[in-house]
Amino acid sequence: MYLVDKTEPLDSRRTVIWLDGEAAFALYNGEMRRFHIEEGAKLTEEVYETVMTEILPKRARERALYYLKSQARTEREVWSKLRQGMYPDSIVQETVLFLKRYHYIDDAEYARNYIETAGCRKSRREIEQRLRNKGIEREIIREIFAETAPPAEETLKRILKKRHYSADASEEETRKTIGYLMRRGFGYEEIRRAMFEMHNDA
Numbered sequence: 001m002y003l004v005d006k007t008e009p010l011d012s013r014r015t016v017i018w019l020d021g022e023a024a025f026a027l028y029n030g031e032m033r034r035f036h037i038e039e040g041a042k043l044t045e046e047v048y049e050t051v052m053t054e055i056l057p058k059r060a061r062e063r064a065l066y067y068l069k070s071q072a073r074t075e076r077e078v079w080s081k082l083r084q085g086m087y088p089d090s091i092v093q094e095t096v097l098f099l100k101r102y103h104y105i106d107d108a109e110y111a112r113n114y115i116e117t118a119g120c121r122k123s124r125r126e127i128e129q130r131l132r133n134k135g136i137e138r139e140i141i142r143e144i145f146a147e148t149a150p151p152a153e154e155t156l157k158r159i160l161k162k163r164h165y166s167a168d169a170s171e172e173e174t175r176k177t178i179g180y181l182m183r184r185g186f187g188y189e190e191i192r193r194a195m196f197e198m199h200n201d202a
C-alpha cells in the first residue's frame with residue numbers, strides 16, 4: 001500500500017501523484033477517476049503495478065518516439081523530455097535503453113551528422129560546446145572529429161569568403177575579421193594561415 005500524499009495538476013489533462021513524500025508519476029485525469037486516486041487515499045499494490053508495468057512504460061515509449069519523429073535527439077534530450085512528463089527514472093531508463101537498442105537514438109551518429117553539417121561553418125570549439133550542451137560525451141566528440149571534421153583552414157576560408165574578405169582588405173578590416181573569428185573559437189595562428197593562403201590564391 002502507498003499513501004497518496006497529494007495530487008497536483010501537471011497540465012489540463014494530467015495530474016501528478018505524490019507517494020510517500022515524493023512526486024511519483026503523472027496520470028490522465030480519467031485514469032485518476034478510474035483508479036479512485038485522491039489525496040489521503042491508499043494506492044494498492046495492484047494499481048501501482050498496473051501503472052508502473054503496463055500504463056507508463058508504453059506511454060513513455062510512445063511519447064519518446066513521437067518526440068523523435070520530427071528530428072534526431074540526443075540521449076540527454078530524450079531523458080529530459082520524459083522527466084518533464086513526470087515519468088519515473090526507472091521507466092525513463094528502460095525507454096532510453098529500448099531507443100538505443102534499436103538505434104532511434106545514437107549520440108555518436110548525432111555527433112557525426114552535426115559535425116559533417118556544421119564543420120564547414122563553425123569552429124571546433126563552437127561545435128564541441130553545442131554537442132556537450134546536448135549531453136554528448138567529450139570522448140565521442142573527439143573520436144568523431146578525428147574521423148570526419150574538415151581542416152580548420154578549410155572552414156576558415158569558407159567563412160572568410162562568405163564575409164567577402166579579400167587580399168586587399170584594410171588593416172582595420174583584417175583586425176576586425178580576426179577578432180570576429182577568434183570570438184567564434186578559431187585560433188589566431190590558424191586564422192592568419194588561412195588568410196595568408198587566401199592571399200596566395202588570389
